[in-house]
Amino acid sequence: MTMAGAIWCVVEDDRKGMPKKVMAEVIGEAARLGGPAEAVWLTDKASDDGFTQLAGWGATKVWLLENAAFAPYRSEVWAAALAELATAQSPKAIFGPVTSRQREALARLAARLGVGISADSVAFTMQGDKLVATRPVYAGKLLSKVTWAKQPWVATLRPNVFRPAESQAGKTAAVERPGVKSASAQMKFVERREEVSTGLPELAEAEIVISGGRGMKGPENYVILENMGKVIGAAVGASRAAVDAGWRPHRFQIGQTGRTISPKLYLGFGVSGAIQHLAGMRTSKVIVAVNKDPEAPIFKIADYGIVADLFEVVPALTEEFKRLLEK
Amino acid sequence: MKILVAIKQVPDTATQVKIASGGKAIDTAGITWIVSPYDEFAVEEALRIKEKRGQGEVVAVCLGPDRAKEALRSCLAMGCDRAIHLNDPGWAEADTLTTARALAAVIKQEQPQLVICGRQAIDDDMGAVTAQLAEVLGWPCAAWIMEESVDADAKSIRAARQVEGGLEVFDLPLPAVISAQKGLNEPRYPTLKGIMGAKKKEIKDLKASDLGLPADPPQLSVVALEALPPRPPGRVIPGDVGTAVKELVRALREEAKAI
16 A cells, blocks of 8 residues: 555635635644645635635645536535546545535545545544544444545544644645536535524534533523623534423534534533433533532533532623633 | 435444444444434435325335344334345445445335435444435435425425535435435324334345345444543532632633633
């Protein structure tokens, strides 16, 4: 098996010409594994600022596939274009962040290339000339280490887990514009329906996540968590109990049948810590739990706990955060 | 309209899982097995499409060992018309691509107009089979569907994918593959009549050779299963709310550097 070949980092962008900051994690990890880390950007609209940003994070080259066919995203078009380029260039690995687009497109790509995919990976190591990926399984109760029969090693990376590359000024990357046949899509885009914005960060991308469980007692009380979210720049999610009770829309559910998050700081209020919830937030770096019940299972994995009524703690904590951050 | 639903049998979320000797799989002793929850959304949606159209057939397919028949029986009890069990010891270490190829081979025989999967199985949480199946078949696909509607002459399906910040709606010509996200529907419970009726419905067994599939080794294989590294012990902050909150914020800033 050859060790030549680059590690490709498939770019997730904001659909306005700039790569998302999760790419600093993907490119950082590709470089840590020995690289060279090369960005592959499928877009209808790239930007010079975008190239500079990718280079700053450490991409040594940008493969730009710029074509109106890539927006709006459709997995068949992405997979076909990526497969054609990969067949021509033989990268040793193809990485992308776990997003709605890439979890689908990279799985499809792996099938097209006839190789394995490790989805939602949280660590990588080289063992000899083989890449081994670590991924949570069984509701995050166990870790599975997996390896590939052949290259390219296709993997998606869980956001907020890998250390992001520091952005360095003054770096440049060669931009290659390979000719790739753009596959005709069978599916047609109809419309995009935006959620009513809460003005708070997106759950999967947020560095701080506040979660409200059954202890919130009703939908009307989430406003106190949103107020705290505005102060500390946090997303606000919910447990399954709260979603099933109809207090919050399903898109806010954290857990096995909801979203998987891995923020720097997780604050759970009135969350008991059912296995199904832990599956979605166990890889958070720092976990804070506030619950009236000292026996709540969430205290077993919490770094800091307060056994008290959340309706007393939340306003006091919001004020304390405000004092800290206004300093 | 013929609809095929691909399901998987998985350990119940609440079941304790232990690593078997050999270190590559779980010890299956004492495990409660269920139909993966997202696959129940898929079954429910297929049944609703059939009921709405007033005719059609829903076929449940599962790749798994002997015990997986129970999962298929549950789908038949919910209302699926018949089932196919992909049961071959050669698939014991099947990865997502092997699974997708086996499902694709069945689909080529059955020729359904629509295939519905769950967004992911909750054992290995790979979430790759939907897209890989579509790729092997050369069909369009849309994952994480929150709503769908099949047009009157069953030529296309309009499906809304859950994406970051909203929904993206697509028209897919049939045949196509979609995967169900939670929120698509509320799965029904089997009725007593359904459970009794399920015993009489057909479950066809198929092996790799029946489908003309080679016994290829998987492209992705498990090297080891490991227990989670223990989290550093946490602490409960004592004192009245005012004191505890001040101490928490201090600790988050100075010890954890999390804010």
